[in-house]
Amino acid sequence: MPLTPERVEQKLRERFPGLAFERQVGEAVRDYTLIVPADSLVEICTFLRDDAELDFGMLPWMGGADYLPRVPRFETIYNLLSLSNALRFTLKVRIGDEQPRVPSVVGVWPTANWHERETYDFYGIEFTGHPDLTRILLPDEWQGWPLRKDSPLGYEEVAFTHNTPNRILPSPALKKLAPKKVKYRAQ
Amino acid sequence: MTINMGPQHPSTHGVLRVALELDGETIVACKPIIGYLHTGMEKQAEYKTYTQSIPQTDRMDYISPMSNNLAFCLAAEKILGVEPPARVQAIRVLLAELTRISSHAVWMGTHAIDIGALTVFWYTFREREKVLSIYDHVAGARMTSSYFRVGGLSRDIPEGFLDRCEKFVDEMPAHIDEYESLLTKNPIWIARTQGVALLSAKDAVAWGVTGPSLRGSGVNYDIRKAEPYSGYDTYQFDVPVGRDGDAYSRYVVRCAEMRESVKIAKQAIQRIRELGEFGPYRVRDFKYVLPPKEEVKTSMEALIHHFKIVAHGFFPPVGEAYSAVEAPKGELGFYMVSDGSPRPWRMKVRSPSFINLQALPLMVQGRMIADVIAAIGSIDIVLGEVDR
Amino acid sequence: MADTRDPKPFRTLASIPAPRELVMPKSEEENLYEEVERGVLFTKVESMVGWAMNQARANAIWPLGFGLACCAIEMMAIAGPRFDVSRFGAEVFRGSPRQADLMIVAGRVSIKMAPVVRQLYEQMPDPKWVIAMGACSSCGGVFNNYAILQGVDKIVPVDVYVPGCPPRPEALLHGIMKLQEKILLSRPELGPIPRRRLKKKGVA
Numbered sequence: 001m002p003l004t005p006e007r008v009e010q011k012l013r014e015r016f017p018g019l020a021f022e023r024q025v026g027e028a029v030r031d032y033t034l035i036v037p038a039d040s041l042v043e044i045c046t047f048l049r050d051d052a053e054l055d056f057g058m059l060p061w062m063g064g065a066d067y068l069p070r071v072p073r074f075e076t077i078y079n080l081l082s083l084s085n086a087l088r089f090t091l092k093v094r095i096g097d098e099q100p101r102v103p104s105v106v107g108v109w110p111t112a113n114w115h116e117r118e119t120y121d122f123y124g125i126e127f128t129g130h131p132d133l134t135r136i137l138l139p140d141e142w143q144g145w146p147l148r149k150d151s152p153l154g155y156e157e158v159a160f161t162h163n164t165p166n167r168i169l170p171s172p173a174l175k176k177l178a179p180k181k182v183k184y185r186a187q
Numbered sequence: 188m189t190i191n192m193g194p195q196h197p198s199t200h201g202v203l204r205v206a207l208e209l210d211g212e213t214i215v216a217c218k219p220i221i222g223y224l225h226t227g228m229e230k231q232a233e234y235k236t237y238t239q240s241i242p243q244t245d246r247m248d249y250i251s252p253m254s255n256n257l258a259f260c261l262a263a264e265k266i267l268g269v270e271p272p273a274r275v276q277a278i279r280v281l282l283a284e285l286t287r288i289s290s291h292a293v294w295m296g297t298h299a300i301d302i303g304a305l306t307v308f309w310y311t312f313r314e315r316e317k318v319l320s321i322y323d324h325v326a327g328a329r330m331t332s333s334y335f336r337v338g339g340l341s342r343d344i345p346e347g348f349l350d351r352c353e354k355f356v357d358e359m360p361a362h363i364d365e366y367e368s369l370l371t372k373n374p375i376w377i378a379r380t381q382g383v384a385l386l387s388a389k390d391a392v393a394w395g396v397t398g399p400s401l402r403g404s405g406v407n408y409d410i411r412k413a414e415p416y417s418g419y420d421t422y423q424f425d426v427p428v429g430r431d432g433d434a435y436s437r438y439v440v441r442c443a444e445m446r447e448s449v450k451i452a453k454q455a456i457q458r459i460r461e462l463g464e465f466g467p468y469r470v471r472d473f474k475y476v477l478p479p480k481e482e483v484k485t486s487m488e489a490l491i492h493h494f495k496i497v498a499h500g501f502f503p504p505v506g507e508a509y510s511a512v513e514a515p516k517g518e519l520g521f522y523m524v525s526d527g528s529p530r531p532w533r534m535k536v537r538s539p540s541f542i543n544l545q546a547l548p549l550m551v552q553g554r555m556i557a558d559v560i561a562a563i564g565s566i567d568i569v570l571g572e573v574d575r
Numbered sequence: 576m577a578d579t580r581d582p583k584p585f586r587t588l589a590s591i592p593a594p595r596e597l598v599m600p601k602s603e604e605e606n607l608y609e610e611v612e613r614g615v616l617f618t619k620v621e622s623m624v625g626w627a628m629n630q631a632r633a634n635a636i637w638p639l640g641f642g643l644a645c646c647a648i649e650m651m652a653i654a655g656p657r658f659d660v661s662r663f664g665a666e667v668f669r670g671s672p673r674q675a676d677l678m679i680v681a682g683r684v685s686i687k688m689a690p691v692v693r694q695l696y697e698q699m700p701d702p703k704w705v706i707a708m709g710a711c712s713s714c715g716g717v718f719n720n721y722a723i724l725q726g727v728d729k730i731v732p733v734d735v736y737v738p739g740c741p742p743r744p745e746a747l748l749h750g751i752m753k754l755q756e757k758i759l760l761s762r763p764e765l766g767p768i769p770r771r772r773l774k775k776k777g778v779a
């Protein structure tokens with residue numbers, strides 16, 4: 001019998017009876033998504049990876065998201081793939097606004113290293129236990145977290161003549177360098 | 188000793204910087220430093236409607252634009268819950284496979300240049316130009332085609348397009364033979380790639396490596412087979428798998444993949460012919476997809492839909508979806524969150540190059556500097572996609 | 576000047592004048608003068624050298640092999656078999672900025688990359704030229720956001736802008752030809768443009 005996501009959830013509930021799992025439902029939530037508590041994320045992931053039946057050996061990607069007015073505000077999303085069952089499963093962790101912190105899963109899947117750095121870079125979510133949590137895509141001296149909803153796009157207005165009244169006109173010194181205009185008179 | 192390779196270096200395929208720590212000529216530690224091409228696409232997508240975001244995806248992996256369009260459209264279609272007609276899917280498959288051929292051709296040319304075989308570049312770029320003129324014919328642009336739309340295509344295929352593709356597909360196997368005669372048994376090529384940049388199957392899975400690099404390590408995983416999209420399950424093709432996990436087996440896998448792509452493209456052309464060379468090229472779901480132009484001119488309702496979609500964009504249901512395709516470089520996926528407005532709330536790109544590059548230190552640890560060049564070439568990265 | 580051509584090119588035999596007699600043989604000196612006037616051009620030494628330098632510079636541009644983004648692939652394509660930039664003498668892509676005299680900024684320049692581009696420009700020996708290839712390096716293109724520099728002309732002086740996203744290889748070739756025109760019109764005998772003096776007047 002092929003593995004189903006329902007079976008994965010059932011196994012998780014059996015293994016961690018005291019924890020609050022919540023399945024995300026919605027009109028167009030197309031993937032099977034489970035919201036798990038942040039504190040026991042590493043144990044859950046280790047179980048999912050090591051269990052012989054589940055065998056989620058690969059973490060294709062993980063990332064963050066910001067739902068600004070909502071509380072808790074941030075989310076980190078983990079997409080797991082089981083190669084032997086050809087099954088995907090999505091985990092989510094919800095984190096509050098102040099000091100957003102999630103345990104790092106680098107120890108479970110080494111590939112999470114750069115993903116977590118990227119999420120830190122974009123959202124300022126800290127991953128405790130990460131070996132080298134520095135900026136990855138933006139320059140090191142960058143201020144702020146660009147993908148948070150309250151940070152601006154950084155749009156630069158396109159300069160047209162109508163919106164730049166004090167536009168710099170060519171300096172008179174340049175005129176001397178320009179080739180002289182020859183006037184032609186009608187013969 | 189620490190030396191710095193890049194960001195401007197002729198063989199890093201863009202603006203990759205690699206900090207190498209050396210002991211003599213042996214590499215002790217290797218640290219890729221990226222972000223020199225960070226474009227802020229994920230942020231910008233939150234300010235654009237779904238259709239407006241499609242041109243951005245071309246500029247992500249600019250060697251295989253059609254695959255990126257396809258991945259984006261599939262993710263948006265997954266949220267909307269629409270599925271394009273079979274004819275559209277066949278056209279998409281045809282173009283995606285031509286893209287794979289051209290991407291692998293570019294890879295082969297540039298990788299061979301890095302290693303010192305200059306001639307291959309001229310051969311592979313000849314075929315790439317042919318694919319680009321096919322794009323030009325169908326979409327009007329050589330590289331940044333933006334041809335696919337959510338729910339279909341931007342316009343129907345032009346006259347003579349299928350014949351042109353057929354001609355190209357028919358002559359391609361001979362050209363692949365040509366490349367292989369230049370490289371496969373070339374002793375220098377073998378010396379530079381065999382046993383170099385080793386990546387075991389276990390490591391490849393743990394580090395999330397996908398695409399030909401994963402299959403070169405002997406793991407048979409291809410999204411076209413495992414999670415078929417666009418009707419790939421109805422095509423006959425094999426998934427080539429390598430043996431040793433070195434640069435040479437990645438080369439072998441890519442060569443074989445080109446041949447498989449030719450096979451798929453032939454079947455797709457056949458299928459398009461059967462389903463009608465010209466016909467409807469979009470879903471008839473006017474809430475989300477533009478109605479055909481003839482109807483806009485005659486029916487009031489279609490005109491209103493057309494106006495609404497062009498002026499505001501379409502309003503998808505609230506939800507989220509992740510959908511992945513097998514791009515030439517690996518698993519390319521889009522994760523999209525919709526809040527019911529015409530703009531995505533969040534778009535996350537799972538780009539294969541970003542993750543494959545992460546395994547670079549693993550491949551070059553304890554090897555020579557010259558092997559770094561071979562390793563970077565063999566994983567086939569595009570910096571536009573690494574940094575997004 | 577009056578037209579010296581014969582107004583009546585078709586003549587009857589009768590109208591041909593008899594050959595003139597008594598033509599004085601030219602002296603040795605006169606012959607010499609005539610010879611010199613036919614084959615020698617008088618000019619200033621500086622302009623001659625300048626002309627030759629311009630020819631040399633314009634017809635053997637060495638670009639810096641330096642790709643940033645999508646446009647770089649089209650830049651590679653002009654070196655490929657179909658477009659073949661060596662017809663214009665610019666096929667020698669150099670890996671090191673110290674051997675190059677043309678920088679083709681092919682692609683978007685991010686804020687992180689901007690200092691590097693500037694440094695590469697400074698490392699190139701004078702005389703040097705810059706082509707901004709594509710919409711991104713000319714003005715930011717489709718990416719108007721926090722990460723991308725809105726036009727490379729904010730950090731390096733640009734000689735030729737090639738629009739397009741990406742420009743077709745033909746367009747880039749056209750850009751290179753425009754640059755050649757510009758080089759041919761420059762006057763190297765005047766020396767490099769004295770930047771400091773211009774700065775005082777508020778130009779550079």
Ligand code: SF4
Nearest residue numbers: 645682709710711740
């Ligand atoms: S101008 Fe267009 S093709 Fe060129 S780098 Fe910018 S986005 Fe890419």
